[in-house]
Amino acid sequence: MHRTRLAPSPTGALHLGNARTFLVNWALARQRGWQIVLRIEDLDGPRIKQDAAAEAIDILGWLGLDWDEGPLYQRADLSPYRAALERLAAQGDIYPCRCTRREIEAAALSAPHGDEHELRYPGTCRPSEKTPADYNDPAHQGCAWRFRAPAGVTRFHDSIAGRHSHDIQATTGDFLVATKEGLPSYQLAVVVDDARQGIDRIVRGDDLLTSTHRQLLLQECLGFGPPPEYFHLPLVVGEDGRRLAKRHGDTRLSHYRAQGVTRERMLGLLAEWCGLGQRRELSPQECLDAFKLELVPREPIILRSADDVWLLALTLQNERK
Numbered sequence: 001m002h003r004t005r006l007a008p009s010p011t012g013a014l015h016l017g018n019a020r021t022f023l024v025n026w027a028l029a030r031q032r033g034w035q036i037v038l039r040i041e042d043l044d045g046p047r048i049k050q051d052a053a054a055e056a057i058d059i060l061g062w063l064g065l066d067w068d069e070g071p072l073y074q075r076a077d078l079s080p081y082r083a084a085l086e087r088l089a090a091q092g093d094i095y096p097c098r099c100t101r102r103e104i105e106a107a108a109l110s111a112p113h114g115d116e117h118e119l120r121y122p123g124t125c126r127p128s129e130k131t132p133a134d135y136n137d138p139a140h141q142g143c144a145w146r147f148r149a150p151a152g153v154t155r156f157h158d159s160i161a162g163r164h165s166h167d168i169q170a171t172t173g174d175f176l177v178a179t180k181e182g183l184p185s186y187q188l189a190v191v192v193d194d195a196r197q198g199i200d201r202i203v204r205g206d207d208l209l210t211s212t213h214r215q216l217l218l219q220e221c222l223g224f225g226p227p228p229e230y231f232h233l234p235l236v237v238g239e240d241g242r243r244l245a246k247r248h249g250d251t252r253l254s255h256y257r258a259q260g261v262t263r264e265r266m267l268g269l270l271a272e273w274c275g276l277g278q279r280r281e282l283s284p285q286e287c288l289d290a291f292k293l294e295l296v297p298r299e300p301i302i303l304r305s306a307d308d309v310w311l312l313a314l315t316l317q318n319e320r321k
Contacts, residue, residue: 004029004201005037005194006060006067010052011044013252014059016303017205017236017244020270024233025203026065027274027291037197038070041190043183059253062263064284072197074189081184084192084222085135085145085177092130093221094177096143099124121146121173145178147187147218154213159231160298161206166213175214187214195224206232207243231293236273236301248303260315269311273301279310 006022008014014022029036038060040053057071088094099121107122130148133140149168157163168175177188184192194202209232219227238248256266264281271287272279275295282290 002032002034002201003037003198004034004203005039005197005199006065007039007041007190007204008053008056008060009041009044010049010056011047012049013052013254014056015244015251015253016270017251017301019059019063019253019266020236020273020301021203021205021233022060022065023063023267023270023287024231024274024291024293024296027288028203028231028293029201030288031291034201035069036067037072037199038067039193039197040071040073041186043074043186043189045181045183055254059257062257063253063267064263072193074193078184080192080196081178081189082135084188085184088147088177088218088221089133089135089145091221092132092148094145094147095125095127095131095133095174096140097121097125097146097174098143118172120171121175123174126174142180144176144180146174147177147214147221149174149214149217154216156212156216156227156230158209158212159229160293160296161209161232164209164212166210168210168213168217171210172214177218187211188218191215191218191222191224194228195219195222200226200228201231202228203231203233205235207235208232233296234298234300236303238303239305241300241302244303249308251303256311259312261311262314265311265314269307273297 004025006025008018026036038057042048042053085094103124104119104121107124125146126148149172151169153165153167155163155165175187176185178184193199212230216227235243237243244251253266262281264283267284267287268279268281271282271290274291275297276287276290
């Protein structure tokens with residue numbers, strides 16, 4: 001049986017864009033008979049918000065999106081990530097790095113960035129050849145660890161985005177797999193978790209398309225077998241074309257629920273964004289019955305002020321009575 005995951009990160013509250021992705025993931029899984037694992041990706045220590053995980057679980061339940069296993073928490077057991085790092089180090093696929101962010105920023109001033117959050121690593125600590133290392137050697141204490149990214153373009157086929165190409169070395173360079181604090185990076189953690197939890201169907205936003213190339217390399221080096229099938233959805237963006245953020249107002253689901261927006265009204269907007277016709281109030285079952293992957297738009301969804309007005313319309317009418 002195929003398995004997928006809903007994987008919120010408690011670094012902030014779920015917003016409208018997250019909800020649309022989760023709705024597509026849930027509907028696709030329930031229609032095709034996939035099992036759903038709820039995984040809380042809680043490794044990003046400094047950015048974790050107190051009670052955000054509990055709120056995400058509560059919001060998913062409010063929307064009517066259920067799951068078959070979980071919630072599973074990444075921080076509950078770090079040993080699988082450590083075992084993966086030990087294997088990669090012994091194979092010479094990763095190496096210790098003592099560079100500070102300031103040093104990387106200084107070296108990257110004239111170099112391309114991987115994305116808006118990540119600088120390209122210039123290879124300062126990279127050994128000239130693949131060199132096996134002992135991940136647990138005390139001499140490496142306080143070091144981050146980086147994966148030796150190959151030169152050239154890698155490719156994979158996505159079930160929504162189609163064939164995708166990317167040059168990891170040219171954009172991000174050798175990427176982090178473990179922090180100086182000893183925690184696994186996002187790239188490594190999701191690969192390890194997907195393998196050990198039997199996840200072979202992954203539905204997420206297309207802002208992670210380039211990350212997939214890194215994850216496929218890690219899967220191969222760790223010997224995890226056939227890669228998952230990927231479904232990368234175009235994002236919900238603001239009218240400025242940028243991903244949803246505070247600059248676009250309060251798009252948190254908890255905000256709308258607190259304002260009296262019903263689940264059915266919320267699902268009605270999300271369903272329209274999934275290509276299910278003109279917005280109208282819908283139950284989870286009605287969304288599931290109407291959902292078709294081929295109807296999901298292949299371009300970004302724009303959140304407009306009229307969408308916010310529609311969600312809050314009934315609340316405003318009740319306030320006027």
